[in-house]
Amino acid sequence: MIANRSSGRQGFAIAAAAAAAGARVTLVAGPVALATPTGVDRIDVETAEQMAGAVFAALPADASILVAAVADWRVERSSIKLKKSAGPPQLRFTATRDILAELSASSSRPTLVVGFAAETDNVIAAAVEKRRRKGADWIVANDVSGDAMGGPRNRVHLITGDVEDWPEMSKEEVARRLVARIAQALG
Secondary structure, three states, rough: OOOOOOEEEHHHHHHHHHHHOOOEEEEOOOOOOOOOOEEEEEEEOHHHHHHHHHHHHHHOOOEEEEEEOOOOOEOOOOOOOOHHHHHHOOEEEOOOOOOOHHHHHHOOOOOOEEEEEEEEOOOOHHHHHHHHHHOOEEEEEEEEOOOOOHHHHHHHEEEEOOOOOOEEEEEHOOOOOOOOHHHHHHH
């Protein structure tokens, strides 16, 4: 499997914070070893295609927060058995579904679509461009060149049209702050 590494902690923290704030929450989770937060409905998936299906099946929603580090590419299926004796296979790749862009352009689009941008270079510029290109309302950007993908803390930038630089805090604090901003935006 070719995938982006992610602990899932930030997404689970956001689901927990949203449920604690009184939201009805459906959490679509990739393969992680985390307990389902109290008050959250959980759908487990293994592939980007399954995740896309589950996200669209969970609509309608007032807000969708797409946190998962979904792989951008998958290996095409082979029509023949790949044999070790033939040496390393030539792998062909195909793009996975772009869930954020599809959701943003959907006729059943939530009022607020929030994506995440895990970046290693030019974090803010890449996130601003991602927001424009994907049609998301907001992007939460973070530098993952360090330990953000597996660690307990995160430093993010909220891209809403403006750029808000948030200080480093626990992933639970990031979640509570983001959920409060979403509640404020939705009125």
